[in-house]
Amino acid sequence: MKASIDHYIQIVNAQKVNLFFGHPIAVKMVRKIAIKPLNLLSPEEDFMLGTLLGYDREAQCRRYLAKIGA
Numbered sequence: 241m242k243a244s245i246d247h248y249i250q251i252v253n254a255q256k257v258n259l260f261f262g263h264p265i266a267v268k269m270v271r272k273i274a275i276k277p278l279n280l281l282s283p284e285e286d287f288m289l290g291t292l293l294g295y296d297r298e299a300q301c302r303r304y305l306a307k308i309g310a
Contacts, residue, residue, distance in 0.1 A: 247259060248260045250278075266292055270289065273289045283307035286304070286307065287303070
């Protein structure tokens, strides 16, 4: 039996990819947010993506505030 897990593969370059997987609605959101290289995301996009992926919420808040210089 083959399990089907929803996923999104973002090509970074010839040697690297970003792989996102999980619940279909979460992967759909990732497809909308991660439309450019991750290092080029705005602080808001970075915060949303990190939170969506389940990263520590408090750490994401600190990261966001640091990025905007607050």
